[in-house]
């Protein structure tokens with residue numbers, strides 16, 4: 001882009017699904033806006049996560065923008081769950097259709113953003129030596145955008161290639177004839193493992209915690225289903241927005257406790273949903289995420305499927321999670337457990353045989369050594385706060401975000417932070433974000449922020465910020481909601497438990513769609529809980 005100005009009404013950080021829609025809305029509202037993006041293309045998550053097998057776990061007809069009827073009619077998805085290349089094509093199509101690229105500066109990381117109390121402007125500085133100012137700063141930096149690579153002794157001494165699933169090369173990686181090791185068995189690994197196994201000499205999987213996974217049952221979208229949805233797309237979207245997690249297609253809830261069903265009824269309900277595939281499994285009964293006894297039945301059903309799929313009983317047991325199903329993000333897979341039946345695929349239980357160090361030629365565990373040509377870290381992200389805290393954000397009176405969040409993230413509605421006027425977060429901690437269809441949450445946040453900015457300007461305020469009291473109440477409310485569920489019972493990234501030293505706080509808000517009603521209430525009460533200056 002050819003920048004001839006350095007002063008904007010708004011600066012948006014990130015050109016993923018959130019940042020692009022924010023730019024579109026700001027532009028429609030007549031505001032001058034600039035998007036700063038660290039990558040060299042749009043797409044955010046879908047730009048970086050190019051590992052083999054990367055695929056969305058929300059159905060394609062739902063995982064797309066709803067704001068433009070023409071757009072949702074003209075785009076045709078090919079599969080029930082879209083692969084990364086198709087989603088990235090779609091995002092590029094949107095960026096081009098709405099002529100968004102001209103306001104995005106690519107290859108530019110924001111290093112710091114500082115609020116100037118005297119001018120009520122944000123000063124944004126980048127690694128390209130830029131210095132921009134704007135009245136509003138909108139962080140569209142994504143929930144899973146800072147990769148986590150564990151500090152294993154000797155990691156940098158490995159002479160083969162290392163990869164991270166969240167920062168995969170932009171060229172084809174050929175593992176032909178190679179001995180490949182993969183560390184981690186989360187959603188990314190569970191998708192990548194069958195693909196990598198099919199193209200390498202041997203694959204060694206280093207598993208710390210086994211994960212639950214439900215079959216995705218991916219396949220091409222039936223044209224008749226697509227036509228039915230498209231005939232009434234806005235109704236389909238409206239219905240999904242009222243669902244828990246904003247997921248419609250297969251998440252048909254069952255308003256019955258597992259404990260009120262007979263053992264036979266339980267098995268039938270689980271089996272029906274297992275056959276359909278997808279997250280609908282967790283909707284089999286209404287108490288699977290809040291009642292341990294009910295959850296145990298679902299968990300055992302899923303473990304039985306592992307035992308019947310994996311031929312070697314010892315391997316099957318190592319793959320069986322002993323935790324709550326759905327406590328960590330439930331994985332969806334295609335042939336994940338089947339892959340362990342292949343003769344060249346080995347599973348190492350690093351809870352029993354811990355990794356000691358990476359050597360020049362492989363991985364040394366306590367009891368055994370593995371010679372490898374490539375190592376893949378599928379070790380996840382410093383989720384929800386990682387990217388925000390890596391940027392030096394300084395709000396009013398010199399308060400830094402690192403200080404404000406040292407005991408864990410504090411926000412009002414996940415949208416704003418006390419002490420940081422005119423800064424908005426899209427899908428920030430304290431909002432439902434990762435517990436929903438992200439695009440539904442993103443659209444809701446973007447539209448709320450755009451209206452809020454309009455209100456500030458129309459009323460000739462120079463700044464808006466969340467009140468401390470409203471924020472404290474919100475943080476308490478988010479914690480209370482989480483404490484009524486089984487979510488806090490495992491070491492998930494929702495809690496920051498995957499990052500050594502990160503405060504253990506359950507970050508997302510469990511309560512879509514009530515959350516949306518709360519945001520609307522705040523807006524209708526002239527932004528109750530915010531102060532204007």
Ligand code: N01
Nearest residue numbers: 055056057150184185186187188189208209329378379380
């Ligand atoms: O990351 P993860 P991910 N030594 O954090 C292990 C979304 N997503 O990239 O469980 C050894 O889930 C770690 O072990 P443990 C989705 O929301 C969606 O897979 O901490 N192992 C775990 O096994 C998902 O939840 C899609 O004991 C270490 C793994 O690495 C989120 O992204 C696809 C380790 C990390 O799993 C993140 O998924 C992909 C260490 N020091 C991702 N540190 C879809 O839409 C970590 N691990 C389908």
